[in-house]
Amino acid sequence: MSAVRIAVDGPAGAGKGAVCRAVAQRFQMPYLDTGSIYRAVGLLSIRSGQLDPEKLARAAQVMDYLFKDMGDGSFGAFLGGENVTTELRQEATGERASQVAAMPQVREALLAFQRTYGAGGHRILDGRDVGTVVWPDADLKIFLTASLEERANRRALELQAKGEAVSVQQICDRMAERDARDSGRDHAPMISAADAVVVDTTHLTLEESIEQVVRLVEPLVGG
Numbered sequence: 001m002s003a004v005r006i007a008v009d010g011p012a013g014a015g016k017g018a019v020c021r022a023v024a025q026r027f028q029m030p031y032l033d034t035g036s037i038y039r040a041v042g043l044l045s046i047r048s049g050q051l052d053p054e055k056l057a058r059a060a061q062v063m064d065y066l067f068k069d070m071g072d073g074s075f076g077a078f079l080g081g082e083n084v085t086t087e088l089r090q091e092a093t094g095e096r097a098s099q100v101a102a103m104p105q106v107r108e109a110l111l112a113f114q115r116t117y118g119a120g121g122h123r124i125l126d127g128r129d130v131g132t133v134v135w136p137d138a139d140l141k142i143f144l145t146a147s148l149e150e151r152a153n154r155r156a157l158e159l160q161a162k163g164e165a166v167s168v169q170q171i172c173d174r175m176a177e178r179d180a181r182d183s184g185r186d187h188a189p190m191i192s193a194a195d196a197v198v199v200d201t202t203h204l205t206l207e208e209s210i211e212q213v214v215r216l217v218e219p220l221v222g223g
């Protein structure tokens with residue numbers, strides 16, 4: 001069977017990460033959270049104070065980034081060998097990531113890494129433009145979404161569990177702003193590919209969301 005590429009796109013908080021981790025583990029295939037590489041560039045930008053698109057694109061091209069299966073159901077992110085998993089998930093990093101992700105030079109610099117990730121076997125990537133720009137000819141495209149309110153609730157619970165004090169309203173406002181920036185940018189905006197299967201998880205549990213996606217993946221990669 002030839003190598004199957006699965007593209008999962010959608011807004012923050014729709015469940016992409018949890019669903020893709022489960023699918024990757026179930027079918028034993030490499031997984032890349034492409035948002036995490038934009039977050040890594042965002043972190044480089046915060047640490048250096050750099051906001052120049054050309055300079056950030058160069059930094060993105062040479063950064064030593066690793067997204068690794070930790071073997072306990074979680075994935076870790078490493079920048080130059082440093083474990084930056086926690087820092088990447090912080091709201092401030094996400095905000096900066098959304099800014100650097102709007103820079104065409106940065107997006108271009110990260111394309112080759114995404115396109116060749118896990119080459120040689122089945123693989124799954126999630127993000128905003130995997131099915132439209134990174135792999136326009138992916139074997140399966142899924143657009144995973146949920147209502148803004150539900151996504152904000154989920155993210156607030158996640159952050160509260162980590163001890164970050166946040167209000168749902170605050171998250172909702174920031175999410176709406178970030179959605180608008182991700183969808184409204186000229187270069188590679190977040191949109192569902194015309195040939196994507198839309199999975200709305202608003203009224204689904206995580207297990208049900210995983211099951212729906214597994215049902216789409218299984219016929220392609222075998223049980």
Ligand code: DC
Nearest residue numbers: 012034035038097098101127128129
């Ligand atoms: O999914 P996330 O919140 O970790 O993504 C962080 C930011 O990166 C988000 O604002 C959107 C952007 N992003 C993108 O533009 N393209 C991708 N393929 C993935 C993420």
